[in-house]
Amino acid sequence: MSDRFQLRSRRIELAFTDLKPLYSRSEATSEAQRCLYCYDAPCTKACPTRIDVPGFIKKIATGNIKGSARTILNSNVFGYSCARVCPVEVLCVGACVLSLEGKPPIAIGRLQRYATEPFVGTKVLMERRENVGRSANKGKPSGRKIALVGAGPASIACASYLTERGHKPVIFEKRDVPGGLNVSGIAPYKMHAHDSLKDTEWALSSGIELRTGVEIGKDVSCGSLLEEYDAIFIGIGLGEDSLLGIPGERSRFEGKRGGDEVEDKRGGDELEGKRGERVSAKRAVKQGEAATRGPGIFSAIDMIEKIKLDSTFNLDGVETVAVIGGGNTAIDAARELAHLGCRNVNILYRRTEAEMPGYAHELQAARAAGVHFIEKILPIRLLRVGDNPDGKLKGLIVASAEKARPVPGTEREFAAQMLVVAIGQAGQAEFISGFPGVKSDSSGCVVVDEKTGRTGNTKVFAGGDCVNGGKEVVNAVAEGKRAAIAIDEMLKE
Amino acid sequence: MANLSIDFAGIKSPNPFWLASGPPTNTGEQVQRAFEMGWGGAVWKTIGRPIVNVSSRLGGLDEADRRMVGLSNIELISDRPIETNLAEISEVKKLFSDRAVIASLMFDSREEWHEMVKRAEEAGADGVELNFGCPHGMCERGMGSAVGQEPAVVRKITSWVKEVATIPVLVKLTPNITDITEPAAAAVDAGADGIVLINTVRSIIGVDLARFVPIPSVGYRGTPGGYSGPAVKPIALHMVSALARDPRIDVPISGIGGISTWRDAAEFIALGSTSVQICTAVMHHGFRIIDDLIDGLSNYLDEKEMHSVAELVGRAVKAVGEWGQLDLTYKVTADIDPRTCIGCEICYVACRDGGHNAIRLPAGAEDEEERRSAEAREASTRPRPASAETGRASLTPVSRIPSVDATQCVGCNLCSLVCPVAGCITMKEQRAKVEPASPNCRR
Numbered sequence: 001m002s003d004r005f006q007l008r009s010r011r012i013e014l015a016f017t018d019l020k021p022l023y024s025r026s027e028a029t030s031e032a033q034r035c036l037y038c039y040d041a042p043c044t045k046a047c048p049t050r051i052d053v054p055g056f057i058k059k060i061a062t063g064n065i066k067g068s069a070r071t072i073l074n075s076n077v078f079g080y081s082c083a084r085v086c087p088v089e090v091l092c093v094g095a096c097v098l099s100l101e102g103k104p105p106i107a108i109g110r111l112q113r114y115a116t117e118p119f120v121g122t123k124v125l126m127e128r129r130e131n132v133g134r135s136a137n138k139g140k141p142s143g144r145k146i147a148l149v150g151a152g153p154a155s156i157a158c159a160s161y162l163t164e165r166g167h168k169p170v171i172f173e174k175r176d177v178p179g180g181l182n183v184s185g186i187a188p189y190k191m192h193a194h195d196s197l198k199d200t201e202w203a204l205s206s207g208i209e210l211r212t213g214v215e216i217g218k219d220v221s222c223g224s225l226l227e228e229y230d231a232i233f234i235g236i237g238l239g240e241d242s243l244l245g246i247p248g249e250r251s252r253f254e255g256k257r258g259g260d261e262v263e264d265k266r267g268g269d270e271l272e273g274k275r276g277e278r279v280s281a282k283r284a285v286k287q288g289e290a291a292t293r294g295p296g297i298f299s300a301i302d303m304i305e306k307i308k309l310d311s312t313f314n315l316d317g318v319e320t321v322a323v324i325g326g327g328n329t330a331i332d333a334a335r336e337l338a339h340l341g342c343r344n345v346n347i348l349y350r351r352t353e354a355e356m357p358g359y360a361h362e363l364q365a366a367r368a369a370g371v372h373f374i375e376k377i378l379p380i381r382l383l384r385v386g387d388n389p390d391g392k393l394k395g396l397i398v399a400s401a402e403k404a405r406p407v408p409g410t411e412r413e414f415a416a417q418m419l420v421v422a423i424g425q426a427g428q429a430e431f432i433s434g435f436p437g438v439k440s441d442s443s444g445c446v447v448v449d450e451k452t453g454r455t456g457n458t459k460v461f462a463g464g465d466c467v468n469g470g471k472e473v474v475n476a477v478a479e480g481k482r483a484a485i486a487i488d489e490m491l492k493e
Numbered sequence: 494m495a496n497l498s499i500d501f502a503g504i505k506s507p508n509p510f511w512l513a514s515g516p517p518t519n520t521g522e523q524v525q526r527a528f529e530m531g532w533g534g535a536v537w538k539t540i541g542r543p544i545v546n547v548s549s550r551l552g553g554l555d556e557a558d559r560r561m562v563g564l565s566n567i568e569l570i571s572d573r574p575i576e577t578n579l580a581e582i583s584e585v586k587k588l589f590s591d592r593a594v595i596a597s598l599m600f601d602s603r604e605e606w607h608e609m610v611k612r613a614e615e616a617g618a619d620g621v622e623l624n625f626g627c628p629h630g631m632c633e634r635g636m637g638s639a640v641g642q643e644p645a646v647v648r649k650i651t652s653w654v655k656e657v658a659t660i661p662v663l664v665k666l667t668p669n670i671t672d673i674t675e676p677a678a679a680a681v682d683a684g685a686d687g688i689v690l691i692n693t694v695r696s697i698i699g700v701d702l703a704r705f706v707p708i709p710s711v712g713y714r715g716t717p718g719g720y721s722g723p724a725v726k727p728i729a730l731h732m733v734s735a736l737a738r739d740p741r742i743d744v745p746i747s748g749i750g751g752i753s754t755w756r757d758a759a760e761f762i763a764l765g766s767t768s769v770q771i772c773t774a775v776m777h778h779g780f781r782i783i784d785d786l787i788d789g790l791s792n793y794l795d796e797k798e799m800h801s802v803a804e805l806v807g808r809a810v811k812a813v814g815e816w817g818q819l820d821l822t823y824k825v826t827a828d829i830d831p832r833t834c835i836g837c838e839i840c841y842v843a844c845r846d847g848g849h850n851a852i853r854l855p856a857g858a859e860d861e862e863e864r865r866s867a868e869a870r871e872a873s874t875r876p877r878p879a880s881a882e883t884g885r886a887s888l889t890p891v892s893r894i895p896s897v898d899a900t901q902c903v904g905c906n907l908c909s910l911v912c913p914v915a916g917c918i919t920m921k922e923q924r925a926k927v928e929p930a931s932p933n934c935r936r
Contacts, residue, residue, distance in 0.1 A: 039838035
């Protein structure tokens with residue numbers, strides 16, 4: 001495998017250790033032997049990619065680790081990444097029948113990591129490609145070309161399936177490094193970027209062409225893609241992190257230019273997805289370039305990426321952080337800050353804990369790391385030193401909230417030197433408008449057929465966050481596969 | 494509290510738990526420590542002309558996380574001088590006069606047997622055990638199981654020993670034979686005062702797949718060994734019961750073979766053993782297991798309102814019979830308790846593929862979408878019954894709980910054996926409306 005893509009050698013995330021380290025052989029064997037080997041297993045049904053979970057676990061128990069890895073990768077080319085980043089508590093592990101008997105469920109994620117980790121970068125994937133190819137198309141190239149936009153897990157999973165069946169996928173990525181959020185957005189205590197990148201490069205190595213630094217719609221037009229390729233897959237993820245839209249949020253320069261346009265974002269046509277809450281796409285588009293935040297304010301996605309890939313992010317002078325949002329990105333951001341030594345990290349959520357889209361087990365882990373969770377609270381405006389719009393952040397005015405709306409007269413000061421906004425990301429309405437017939441819904445998500453992932457344009461398919469509004473890597477993989485199967489069917493016709 | 498003491502052909506012991514001849518009874522120091530902890534008796538590691546043992550002697554069979562459910566050994570008899578063993582027997586017997594100390598012996602010629610039986614008696618042994626069972630090494634030299642496999646030789650050597658013995662003579666048999674009652678009957682006919690069984694089962698416990706050598710391996714060679722441990726218990730129980738049912742065997746039986754717990758011991762006693770002997774479980778966990786053995790058996794006897802071990806001896810023997818005596822009208826069918834079922838559906842696949850296809854999944858369970866919506870419907874509406882044991886309501890989706898088609902169920906038990914939840918699948922007796930009828934009646 002090439003070392004085509006380089007990450008900085010000094011990155012903040014490297015200070016984080018694995019919360020769930022690699023199992024030793026005896027740990028893995030022992031855990032695998034506890035598996036009941038259910039028939040028609042609920043864990044498999046809970047997996048979006050339908051990995052044969054009892055099948056791969058049985059193979060670990062017998063010491064057939066390579067066979068186990070194959071079983072996993074047959075269903076999910078990102079089986080290694082998913083092993084480490086999947087919220088197994090709400091997927092396979094959540095479905096484990098042992099819990100129903102009051103026993104601890106099988107640690108499926110850790111077993112999956114154990115089975116796959118030794119094989120990342122080996123020829124196992126290539127062997128699979130050759131085997132599938134022999135039976136699917138006698139190993140002959142179909143001569144069909146598919147363009148995939150965005151090099152995240154959805155596109156790579158889609159391309160991987162297509163290569164196996166003799167097609168020629170080409171992935172376009174506007175950034176320099178592939179992998180999408182799986183590289184830049186995974187909480188470092190789950191997986192470091194170099195492991196994600198290694199897995200990504202491995203998945204790509206089975207004959208997928210990748211063109212980085214190419215932005216579709218800018219460097220290459222959507223129209224030329226449609227003309228040149230037999231099918232298109234859109235896997236571009238979500239857009240910018242949404243803004244709070246409250247006074248003091250943007251720098252003076254930005255404020256002068258566009259601040260006045262920003263209205264109250266509470267209520268209205270907002271959508272709450274798994275990953276958090278988003279301001280509607282319409283507004284996000286209207287905000288356009290205005291996403292430059294003032295000092296002390298970070299978008300959660302940007303901040304996590306800084307921690308993952310950068311060495312310059314620092315928390316000097318930050319005693320108290322307010323993280324705004326109730327999704328898993330908010331929880332991740334808060335946990336990471338707490339692990340980095342922030343004494344006082346607070347998640348401020350406008351609804352109740354029971355209503356939050358973030359996972360209960362993630363919030364529990366955040367609390368264990370010292371994060372405070374404050375429900376039914378809203379930021380009203382930001383306070384800066386000397387009331388200077390470009391002055392240091394010193395806090396915010398918050399209000400109690402009922403049904404996500406501020407209760408008049410409850411405004412009070414909340415001291416904070418840093419504010420992290422995790423209220424969701426914008427959709428991709430603007431991008432997809434370049435493809436005739438492709439539609440997005442009110443929240444900016446690409447509308448596709450449930451069974452095939454096909455958009456309103458028969459040649460164009462989509463999957464991943466840009467379709468589901470922000471879910472897990474495993475969902476992206478499943479949606480990439482879904483589209484690939486449909487594309488293959490279409491190209492065979 | 495029940496009286497645990499026994500009288501085995503005149504050998505008295507405060508409880509029926511004896512250490513079997515083997516590594517745990519290799520030295521006086523070991524036997525003394527065992528007696529201090531409460532063991533009722535010990536059969537000394539077999540004394541014979543000293544031999545040289547090989548290095549690497551044991552191989553284990555593991556099941557899942559449980560180690561050594563079976564053990565195979567290629568160790569021979571005692572490699573210590575005869576004098577040392579006899580001196581230590583004397584010492585132990587002086588310190589623990591109430592315990593049974595039995596000298597296990599293995600020799601070739603009539604003269605040697607005569608001499609050694611006398612010397613064992615002089616040393617203070619309460620009895621001698623003739624090792625006609627060892628299935629490895631010694632048998633190649635015409636001893637051990639080579640004797641046990643020839644009833645005529647069993648008879649001859651036993652009678653040699655009886656010519657001189659004044660203490661009880663126990664004969665230890667090998668299971669590596671078609672009909673265990675034949676050597677046993679020969680021994681009793683020749684005057685044996687008790688029968689001991691089973692010695693180990695000839696075995697190869699595994700193959701080293703990296704080197705293609707059997708386990709345990711001595712360098713690049715291996716040899717079949719003697720199999721013991723929990724896995725041989727069923728073989729031993731059968732053989733003990735076969736002797737207990739045989740009218741020719743009118744002497745006490747000492748049962749051995751995979752006994753690890755008081756339950757195992759109680760089963761051996763119920764099938765006709767007066768004493769039980771234990772070796773592999775001690776090799777695994779040490780002499781300390783005696784505490785639970787004594788305590789557990791005592792509590793069990795109390796529960797059953799039995800006053801002594803003697804009351805338990807042979808209690809299950811009369812229920813063991815020929816297949817032809819079984820009642821063909823008797824019928825059980827499986828019953829799945831939906832309150833404790835966890836929905837693994839292992840019973841379903843076992844019955845379908847390896848049974849009689851009598852377990853059904855809920856209607857629509859094969860169709861995933863239908864099943865999911867059924868689960869959702871069911872979860873929201875039906876009040877769930879609570880488990881009788883825990884009082885907790887089951888959370889298992891009803892769509893995953895199989896049921897038994899009683900018209901197809903043959904009552905084989907398989908589902909109840911594979912079910913991971915204790916007590917979830919039970920076999921319910923169906924009342925017969927006709928007179929019992931056995932296959933033999935129909936002949």
